[in-house]
Amino acid sequence: MQNIKEQNTCNDEIRLVPVTPEYPHIERLLDIRDEAFPPNERIDSRDISNYTEENGWFFLAIENQNEPVGFTLWYDCGDNMLFGLYIAIAHEFQNKHYGARTFNLLMDKYFKGKILFGCTEALLPETDNYQQRLNRIRFHKRNRLFLHDEIIDGGPFGKYQFVCSDPSVSHEQLLEKFCEFMPPSLLANLKK
Secondary structure, rough: OOOOOOEEEOOOOEEEEEEOOOOHHHHHHHHHHHHOOOOOOOOOOOOHHHOOHHEEEEEEEEEOOOEEEEEEEEEEEEEOOEEEEEEEEEEEHHOHHHHHHHHHHHHHHHHOOOEEEEEEEEEOOOOOOHHHHHHHHHHHHHOOOOEOOOOOOHHHHOOOEEEEEOOOOOOOOHHHHHHHHHHHHHHHHHOO
């Protein structure tokens, strides 16, 4: 896999920059995190120093003209698979294709040839944010991710479905990889 370093995209509109504790815009990334995710889904700012490539993590700021517009966080699960924990775009930059361009950059350049997968909130009609969930699923499909029908019950964290770049990978294979790296505290709530 290509070692990720700060690089411009071919059209110079966005670039992905590895986030370290010394990254100058960490506070802005934390603001984006806070507006994008409920408290129980947020990464802890004290853990940023653990999200390094050496530890299997790819924590990348999405920048436009040297200013962060979002971030993405991925884990290398081994066996040619990466799990996407987050892709978050600041509210004022949403619906401007930053998420799609980031995703395409990851799939076509940085993680080319890898199987990318993640979780999305399950599309359940009784939820308050049904339209938001539907929009996320549409985003995933537009960006070459396939939705698995099986529901994962995360207890207090809600219900989720896997999305994956390779339709031949089964739900069971994804669940096995997911359980290998998730913290035991999160897995304790998982109802398979």
